[in-house]
Every structure is written in C-alpha cells, then in structure tokens.
Amino acid sequence: MTPLDPYLAAQTSLGNRLLRVGWGLVYQIFFRFSPRPAHAWRAALLRCFGATLGRNCHVYAGAKIWAPWNLHCEDAVGIADGVVIYNPATVYLGSHAVISQDAYLCGASHDYNDPQFPMTSAPIHIGQYAWICARATVCSGVRVADGAVLALGGIATKDLAAWTVYGGIPAKPIKKRIQP
Amino acid sequence: MTPLDPYLAAQTSLGNRLLRVGWGLVYQIFFRFSPRPAHAWRAALLRCFGATLGRNCHVYAGAKIWAPWNLHCEDAVGIADGVVIYNPATVYLGSHAVISQDAYLCGASHDYNDPQFPMTSAPIHIGQYAWICARATVCSGVRVADGAVLALGGIATKDLAAWTVYGGIPAKPIKKRIQP
Amino acid sequence: MTPLDPYLAAQTSLGNRLLRVGWGLVYQIFFRFSPRPAHAWRAALLRCFGATLGRNCHVYAGAKIWAPWNLHCEDAVGIADGVVIYNPATVYLGSHAVISQDAYLCGASHDYNDPQFPMTSAPIHIGQYAWICARATVCSGVRVADGAVLALGGIATKDLAAWTVYGGIPAKPIKKRIQP
Numbered sequence: 215m216t217p218l219d220p221y222l223a224a225q226t227s228l229g230n231r232l233l234r235v236g237w238g239l240v241y242q243i244f245f246r247f248s249p250r251p252a253h254a255w256r257a258a259l260l261r262c263f264g265a266t267l268g269r270n271c272h273v274y275a276g277a278k279i280w281a282p283w284n285l286h287c288e289d290a291v292g293i294a295d296g297v298v299i300y301n302p303a304t305v306y307l308g309s310h311a312v313i314s315q316d317a318y319l320c321g322a323s324h325d326y327n328d329p330q331f332p333m334t335s336a337p338i339h340i341g342q343y344a345w346i347c348a349r350a351t352v353c354s355g356v357r358v359a360d361g362a363v364l365a366l367g368g369i370a371t372k373d374l375a376a377w378t379v380y381g382g383i384p385a386k387p388i389k390k391r392i393q394p
Numbered sequence: 395m396t397p398l399d400p401y402l403a404a405q406t407s408l409g410n411r412l413l414r415v416g417w418g419l420v421y422q423i424f425f426r427f428s429p430r431p432a433h434a435w436r437a438a439l440l441r442c443f444g445a446t447l448g449r450n451c452h453v454y455a456g457a458k459i460w461a462p463w464n465l466h467c468e469d470a471v472g473i474a475d476g477v478v479i480y481n482p483a484t485v486y487l488g489s490h491a492v493i494s495q496d497a498y499l500c501g502a503s504h505d506y507n508d509p510q511f512p513m514t515s516a517p518i519h520i521g522q523y524a525w526i527c528a529r530a531t532v533c534s535g536v537r538v539a540d541g542a543v544l545a546l547g548g549i550a551t552k553d554l555a556a557w558t559v560y561g562g563i564p565a566k567p568i569k570k571r572i573q574p
Numbered sequence: 575m576t577p578l579d580p581y582l583a584a585q586t587s588l589g590n591r592l593l594r595v596g597w598g599l600v601y602q603i604f605f606r607f608s609p610r611p612a613h614a615w616r617a618a619l620l621r622c623f624g625a626t627l628g629r630n631c632h633v634y635a636g637a638k639i640w641a642p643w644n645l646h647c648e649d650a651v652g653i654a655d656g657v658v659i660y661n662p663a664t665v666y667l668g669s670h671a672v673i674s675q676d677a678y679l680c681g682a683s684h685d686y687n688d689p690q691f692p693m694t695s696a697p698i699h700i701g702q703y704a705w706i707c708a709r710a711t712v713c714s715g716v717r718v719a720d721g722a723v724l725a726l727g728g729i730a731t732k733d734l735a736a737w738t739v740y741g742g743i744p745a746k747p748i749k750k751r752i753q754p
C-alpha cells in the first residue's frame with residue numbers, strides 16, 4: 215500500500231530495503247564492534263555483501279557503508295571511523311585513496327524542482343592517492359581526480375582536478391600538491 | 395547549591411532537566427532502536443512527551459529531539475537519522491518539510507558579550523516544503539520560508555526567502571527553486 | 575611485521591596504541607554512560623590516564639578524548655557532548671574555555687607533499703574564555719587567543735586573535751567581542 219503522497223513513498227525497492235536490513239544486522243553484530251586491526255575480517259564481511267575490495271584495504275569499524283554491493287575499492291584504500299558512504303549509486307575508490315574521519319561521500323540527492331521530490335543518485339569516483347580530509351563531503355556525481363586533496367570540512371560539488379588541493383564550500387582550488 | 399561561577403551554573407530549570415532525563419530514558423529504550431518503518435510508534439512516543447505532530451510524519455530512529463514538548467510538526471514532515479533538533483525554544487516544521495541526515499536545528503546560543511555568558515534561545519520556523527539538506531544548520535531565531543532549500547553543509551544565520559536555494563557559510567542565495 | 579607500503583604502516587607507536595586500547599575500554603565501560611552531572615567522576619578517570627585538569631571542569635559523557643595524557647585544562651573548562659579532541663600532540667584549554675557540541679579539535683594531519691604521506695601533529699592552544707561553537711573545528715598547530723569566538727561550523731586554519739569573533743571556512747574575523 216504505497217502512500218499517495220510522493221513525499222512519503224519509499225525511494226528504494228523492497229529488495230533493496232530487505233538487503234539493507236540484512237546488512238544492517240550483520241554490521242551491528244559483526245562489523246561495528248570488531249577489533250581495530252581486524253581489517254581482513256571487515257573486508258570479508260563487505261565482500262559477502264557484494265563489495266569489490268582490492269588487497270590491504272583498511273575499512274575501520276566505525277565506517278558506515280550504506281550498500282556494500284555498490285562499493286568498489288582498489289588496493290590499500292583507507293576508510294576511517296565515522297566515514298559515511300551513502301551509495302545508492304556506485305562509489306569507486308582508487309588505490310591508496312584516503313577517506314578521513316567523519317567524511318561523507320553523499321551519492322544521492324533529491325530533484326527539488328520536481329513536485330514529486332524524487333530521490334536522485336549518481337556515482338562518485340575518487341582517484342588514486344586522493345585524500346578526502348576529515349568532515350569533508352563529496353556530492354553525488356562528482357569525480358575526484360588522482361591525488362586531489364579536499365581539505366577539512368570542504369564540500370566538493372563539482373569535479374576536482376588531479377594533484378590539486380581544494381577547500382571551502384563549495385570547494386575551490388587552493389594550491390598544487392607535489393606529484394611524486 | 396548553585397556554583398558562584400556563572401560558567402558552571404545550570405542553564406535550564408530543574409524541572410526541565412528532570413523531564414529531559416525521563417525523555418532520555420524513553421528515547422534510549424523505546425525510540426532509538428525501534429524498527430525503521432515504525433513511524434507511528436515514534437510519533438506516539440513524541441506525543442507522550444508533548445510534541446504536536448500532524449499526520450504521517452516520518453521521524454527516524456536516529457533523530458535526536460532535545461525537548462519533544464517544544465516540537466510542532468504539520469503533516470508529512472520528514473526528520474532523518476542523525477538530525478539534531480536542539481530546541482530549548484519552539485521548533486516549528488511546516489507540512490512536507492524535509493530535514494536530511496545529520497542536519498542541525500540549533501535553537502540556542504550564548505550571549506558572549508555578557509560576562510555571565512548566559513544561554514539564549516529563540517524559535518526556529520521551517521516552512522512547508524522547505525528542505526534542510528544533509529549536515530546543514532539552521533541557527534536560533536531563523537525563519538526558513540516555504541519551499542526554501544538550504545544546501546548540504548550550509549549554515550543559515552538569517553532568514554531564508556521562499557522557493558530559493560541557499561548554500562555556504564553563512565548561507566547565501568544561489569538560485570530560484572521552481573514553485574509548483 | 576610492518577607493511578612496506580607507507581600508507582598501511584601504523585602512524586603511532588605500539589605503546590601508544592596499547593594505551594589507547596586501555597583508555598578505550600575504560601571510556602566505554604565507565605565514562606560514556608556515566609550520569610550527566612558526574613563531572614568529578616569523569617575528571618578522575620581522565621586524570622588516571624594522565625590528563626591535567628583544573629577545578630570544576632565539565633567534560634560531558636559524550637565527549638571523545640583521543641589521548642587524555644595530552645590534555646591540559648585549567649579551571650572551569652567545558653567540553654560538550656559530541657566534541658572530538660584528537661590530540662596526538664598536546665591540547666591546552668585555558669580557564670573558562672567552552673567547547674560546544676560536536677566541535678572538533680583536530681591536532682593531526684598528513685604531509686600530502688611527502689610520498690610517504692606521514693602523519694603530522696602539532697599542539698592546539700585555546701585561550702581563557704574562548705568559545706569554540708558547535709560543529710566548529712580548530713586545526714593542528716592553531717593558537718586561539720583569550721576570549722576569541724569561533725562561530726558555528728567555522729574552521730580555524732590559522733591563529734585567532736583575542737576577543738574577536740570569527741566564522742566561515744577558513745575562519746575570518748567578523749566583529750569584536752566585548753572584553754569584560
């Protein structure tokens with residue numbers, strides 16, 4: 215019985231919601247309170263729910279992944295405590311990408327010009343060696359190129375260029391990062 | 395025994411504090427871990443503590459309401475997980491207002507020009523169909539008009555005009571929203 | 575067995591990590607769920623782990639202190655729920671300093687121009703009667719002078735002058751605060 219009011223209608227399919235209930239239970243029981251160094255264990259749990267993870271990824275126990283089946287990480291990715299990956303669409307993290315404490319990869323929004331206010335989503339791509347600093351946010355559809363840095367609390371609403379440091383709301387380029 | 399140092403004195407009455415202890419217990423035991431679709435249950439709990447809620451409000455289990463007795467919602471209001479409603483003064487939400495994840499309705503401050511550093515508070519009003527996006531903040535005393543949008547991470551320190559999109563710190567108008 | 579990849583190497587010593595495991599257990603069992611008025615109890619716990627606290631400090635149960643042994647508070651300091659003090663280097667708080675809800679004293683960073691991406695840290699100093707408002711951030715190495723105010727959501731990347739109100743990202747001076 216879907217409500218007639220579009221603001222009250224579910225924004226995701228029943229299958230998606232059931233899968234997230236399952237993942238939520240596994241997260242609470244097995245993931246969230248796992249010992250800090252148990253990176254292989256948490257990677258295994260994420261893979262059980264469809265995540266693609268390269269070698270030696272460090273996903274900390276306080277990180278929240280909305281849909282592991284939409285998470286793709288290359289090798290040696292770091293995802294800190296408090297990070298929120300809200301990924302109704304794919305989130306792709308290149309090797310050695312670092313997502314610091316409480317950063318937010320926000321892969322969804324709403325079309326506020328449509329009276330139905332529908333949820334929208336678009337993939338987020340974080341390049342190799344990019345660093346999303348603590349409490350920073352990458353918006354849906356944004357592509358962060360290799361080696362880019364989004365400074366603490368910055369909000370990336372558009373693509374970030376390679377080996378460049380950005381900051382502020384919306385994020386603007388500040389300086390170049392030395393490319394090794 | 396009130397401390398002589400005004401920085402250490404309680405900022406709220408004993409009755410207020412006892413009521414909040416009671417609400418805090420009910421919140422922890424019955425609200426916070428309630429199943430996601432149990433909107434009617436959570437609305438009933440809020441009403442027991444004095445909230446006025448219209449029909450079909452969706453207050454999610456991870457939302458934190460400081461004082462339910464100062465919360466007034468019209469119909470079909472959405473309050474997401476992680477939202478903090480800090481309401482020593484009234485917070486009023488018009489119908490179909492949407493408050494997204496981790497947004498902050500901060501209804502109090504301190505008068506830093508008074509050596510006693512007293513707490514101050516003022517009502518917040520959010521109009522119908524307004525959208526406070528994820529991690530955005532509305533400061534005390536601010537009136538958000540119908541249909542206004544406060545973009546992700548924006549901080550509204552002054553009133554927002556109707557059907558206009560705002561962003562940044564402090565929030566500035568960015569563009570018009572189409573009014574249906 | 576330290577990994578060869580510097581991105582995967584531990585950034586702190588084994589002793590530091592063991593001490594933090596111990597503090598983490600004490601925090602979860604004795605600190606985090608302590609009754610709201612039990613300020614003396616929480617101060618005692620912090621002192622057991624090496625913190626220096628003056629008289630009548632109010633550290634709330636939801637505050638997270640990374641390393642109590644690097645925390646120095648004068649008298650009547652207030653540290654609210656949700657505050658994160660990330661202090662691989664010393665954090666010093668002058669008397670009557672107020673750190674509001676979810677504020678972040680971020681005492682570490684990474685040298686992103688070094689291919690090894692090493693962690694860096696530097697002390698943070700908050701002067702007497704300074705106020706770090708809710709959800710604001712003070713970056714590593716920053717000195718906040720006496721009576722300075724960092725407004726809600728502001729990010730201090732450089733030193734703040736005495737009895738001045740700052741806001742925004744990065745924080746800029748907005749107006750003077752009346753000095754008593």
